[in-house]
Amino acid sequence: MFVALTLLAVVGSGEAAVRAAREEFNAAIVRRDADAIARLLAPGYHIVTGRSDQSHGARNESEKWKTRFASDPTVTYRRSPREVRVNEGWGLAEESGEWDGSYTTAGNPARAKGVYFAKWQRALDGRWLLQAEVFTTLLCEGAPSACPPPEPIAKAAPPSAPASPRAVQKLKVTVLSTMLTGTQGIGEWGFAALVEVEGRRLLVDTGARAETVLKNAAELGVDLADVTDVILTHNHADHMGGLLTLRRELRARNPAALSRAHVGAGIFEPRLQPDGRDANGLLPLKTGYEALGGVFVVHERPEMLTPGVWMTGPIPRVHPERNWSGSLKVRTRGGLVEDTVPEDSAIVIETAPGLVVITGCGHAGIVNIVEQARKIGRGAPVHAIIGGLHLFAATDEQLAWTASRLREAGLVHLLGAHCTGVEAVFRLRDLANLSRRTAAVGAVGASFTLGQGLEATPLAR
Ligand SMILES: [Zn+2]
Numbered sequence: 001m002f003v004a005l006t007l008l009a010v011v012g013s014g015e016a017a018v019r020a021a022r023e024e025f026n027a028a029i030v031r032r033d034a035d036a037i038a039r040l041l042a043p044g045y046h047i048v049t050g051r052s053d054q055s056h057g058a059r060n061e062s063e064k065w066k067t068r069f070a071s072d073p074t075v076t077y078r079r080s081p082r083e084v085r086v087n088e089g090w091g092l093a094e095e096s097g098e099w100d101g102s103y104t105t106a107g108n109p110a111r112a113k114g115v116y117f118a119k120w121q122r123a124l125d126g127r128w129l130l131q132a133e134v135f136t137t138l139l140c141e142g143a144p145s146a147c148p149p150p151e152p153i154a155k156a157a158p159p160s161a162p163a164s165p166r167a168v169q170k171l172k173v174t175v176l177s178t179m180l181t182g183t184q185g186i187g188e189w190g191f192a193a194l195v196e197v198e199g200r201r202l203l204v205d206t207g208a209r210a211e212t213v214l215k216n217a218a219e220l221g222v223d224l225a226d227v228t229d230v231i232l233t234h235n236h237a238d239h240m241g242g243l244l245t246l247r248r249e250l251r252a253r254n255p256a257a258l259s260r261a262h263v264g265a266g267i268f269e270p271r272l273q274p275d276g277r278d279a280n281g282l283l284p285l286k287t288g289y290e291a292l293g294g295v296f297v298v299h300e301r302p303e304m305l306t307p308g309v310w311m312t313g314p315i316p317r318v319h320p321e322r323n324w325s326g327s328l329k330v331r332t333r334g335g336l337v338e339d340t341v342p343e344d345s346a347i348v349i350e351t352a353p354g355l356v357v358i359t360g361c362g363h364a365g366i367v368n369i370v371e372q373a374r375k376i377g378r379g380a381p382v383h384a385i386i387g388g389l390h391l392f393a394a395t396d397e398q399l400a401w402t403a404s405r406l407r408e409a410g411l412v413h414l415l416g417a418h419c420t421g422v423e424a425v426f427r428l429r430d431l432a433n434l435s436r437r438t439a440a441v442g443a444v445g446a447s448f449t450l451g452q453g454l455e456a457t458p459l460a461r
């Protein structure tokens, strides 16, 4: 009789059920079982972490646990409820308590603890699921890099800028040269992308090999003959390779095809190797391009190419991102100095949900690029970044910093192609709270369409 009554009390008590579910969560962390954690989360689960990062979605959260378990064998957390209050009629419960945990970041162990609130809701099948959790760290012991303070709250909330009257309605960006490839086209260390905006078409960079972009475009069924303007983001040969071929082949069908090349000021400066030879990838092509009737348009500052579409010109290096190889020098009045690829330019497109940024190699640093883009776009959030971010050799700290800045800028879509780095794309996806659907490694044939998002290729999906 006593046993039966106790059992009834447990089944009927929301408090006991919530405490049991919490114990299940703790046990799942000990077992490193992200799937068991996922079963305790409502689909619309929301979390504010101990250092105030926020993310949304049960699937996203269980992916984060999976990544955490895989990357840090030492990570463990325990949540100890102090109080659970229940609205039995509506099936709602609030839990508050203390948490503590330990983990390792870049080889540095840390211990942290604090307090938390959790909101539970009873599902139709009677299980109690977490709707939201808010953690507050009160103490973190470990190396400074393992205990970073929360990101400061920006003075101006980014995603509230009014939509620009120039905002374009129709935009599609298709990758034509990068390392990974889809079911059509060939891959190479290089970059090129076609931008289709309000019926106009622009090419950004031209790939590394002379034939790649021409052949990939043909295989993808993309006709480049009506593309009159090409943007050359910087001087490196892996972005210049197709320039002469494309101009030569396409002008037979349209004399204006690829006839204008937009470049950032400084692109024609020689880049001297240690032995004194020049490594500028565009200089050897300059005369040939001009002989084919091509004209260079040099941009010293942000300029609009067509309504809502900007060429940045050289980008102020506010943050020391150092996204270049560092082996070349340029001649200045003060002598030889390190080549920082000063001409590195990006394309910024104003759209209703925010700015779409296209980079070649991102040598100016993606955070510098994003800040310049937002200056051009009058504070609008960054909706999408497509292209090379040159982060393949970045440290964990650099990636974490970059991701937090991209998150602050409101980033929703990332197609990290070319020199971004495969691991870097996945790290940024995780750290910037993006998902498999909104962040992918860029491949030949992959695209971003305004209003529809990314179309990654089968291997990158
Ligand atoms: Zn480059």
Ligand SMILES: [Zn+2]
Residues within 6 Å of the ligand: 190, 191, 236, 238, 239, 360, 361, 388, 418, 419
């Ligand atoms: Zn490159």
